[in-house]
Amino acid sequence: MDPTAVTERYFASIRARDLDALVHIYADDASFTLPNGKQFAGVAAIRELHRSVFAAGGPVPTPVARVVGHHSIAVEIEARLPDGSVRHTANFYELNAQGRIQRLSVYCKSLIDKPGPSPQPATDTVSNADPARAMALCEKQKARSRGLGVFTNV
DSSP, rough: HHHHHHHHHHHHHHHHHHHHHHHHHHHEEEEOOTTTTEEESHHHHHHHHHHHHHHHOOOOEEEEEEEEEEEHHHHHHEEEEETTTTEEEEEEEOTTTTEEEEEEEEEEOOOSSSSOOOEEEEEEOSSSSSHHHHHHHHHHHHHHHHOOEEOOOO
């Protein structure tokens, strides 16, 4: 399956909150990395992550740009949160030979406020699988960031 089709299925499943369809596009031994660096290994852990995001009323993502490779794709995303705010992220997908997601890494885009020092590393950590806290830390990192607008995986 081509990478664009995989991400279209991914976003359709996210918007429909269809956990079974979403998990089906991951390899059994897939990994998922949040912007704070927290990793989830295996389809069972990834299922639980998505279940908790759906239960929390997770974001509504809209892909805005793609860079496509043979077995990989990077997607810039504009995600509307339940409170109406918008978060900008980038997802990097690596597919296996069967066209399933082998690895997915999510990065937060820092905002350019004004020239200044490089973004500071995050000092907060996330314990357990708490995606709502991870997203709050992403927003906190954006608020701290000054200088270059870069995608960060903290």
